[in-house]
Ligand SMILES: C[C@@]1(CC(=O)O)C2=NC(=C\c3[nH]c(c(CCC(=O)O)c3CC(=O)O)Cc3[nH]c(c(CC(=O)O)c3CCC(=O)O)/C=C3\N/C(=C\2)[C@@H](CCC(=O)O)[C@]3(C)CC(=O)O)/[C@H]1CCC(=O)O
């Protein structure tokens with residue numbers, strides 16, 4: 001396998017195909033729905049959760065075995081059946097069509113792998129072991145969850161607002177960079193964690209008046 005190239009995809013309203021309806025398919029589906037993807041799931045059997053989500057209109061469920069025509073018009077494919085043979089066929093069909101495919105029981109047959117993920121608002125940290133140990137990826141994810149708490153979500157919102165203001169009000173690039181640097185290096189994050197919002201405001205003003 002080559003070195004994997006990390007990338008963050010915007011799948012909002014994009015048609016994504018999951019083939020298989022077991023627990024592994026459910027995990028991939030849940031992550032896709034959390035990113036507002038338009039999911040089509042093809043599988044004769046599905047978990048109770050998948051059935052519920054389909055009844056709530058959260059995905060399109062096709063209750064039969066995979067057929068090559070399912071690939072028409074989709075942009076991302078997950079081969080998540082428990083059959084090596086079916087997953088291999090899906091992988092072959094996708095490679096012929098140049099469609100990115102994830103194969104849950106044979107990473108080398110796929111063209112992308114799913115990382116373990118920590119989300120804090122707009123901050124996303126993704127961990128991959130290149131398929132060597134999904135359990136280690138999950139362990140590192142849990143460690144990162146402790147290190148990067150919910151305060152990061154608030155901090156990033158704030159940085160994003162301030163960045164917009166600075167980009168429209170400060171023309172000098174060196175000065176902008178200095179302001180952004182001051183903000184990132186400030187103790188605002190710790191103050192947010194302690195919910196000391198008055199002091200956050202003070203620090204912000206100080207950085208902006210630089
Ligand atoms: C990160 C995560 C994302 C997700 O799926 O959402 C993910 N697997 C997770 C959990 C997990 N997977 C497995 C166990 C049971 C323990 C164990 O066996 O180790 C557990 C633990 C559990 O279930 O708790 C078993 C397993 N996984 C793969 C195989 C097949 C093989 O290796 O050949 C087998 C053996 C199946 C068998 O026994 O036959 C393959 C893949 N799993 C990947 C991702 C990709 C590589 C990621 C990487 O390492 O970089 C890759 C290559 C393909 C892919 O799926 O993209 C998610 C953790 C989410 C989190 O908690 O944060």
Ligand SMILES: NC(=O)c1ccc[n+]([C@@H]2O[C@H](COP(=O)([O-])OP(=O)(O)OC[C@H]3O[C@@H](n4cnc5c(N)ncnc54)[C@H](O)[C@@H]3O)[C@@H](O)[C@H]2O)c1
Nearest residue numbers: 020021022023024025043044045065066081082086104105
């Ligand atoms: N990548 C991962 O993270 C990971 C983790 C654990 C296990 N696995 C592997 O993933 C595979 C799936 O695991 P699971 O626990 O979800 O299995 P499962 O047995 O619960 O589900 C298999 C699903 O595949 C569907 N299916 C079978 N043939 C099909 C076909 N021709 N077309 C469409 N759907 C079909 C079935 O209806 C069923 O819903 C297993 O091979 C397992 O070893 C991968």
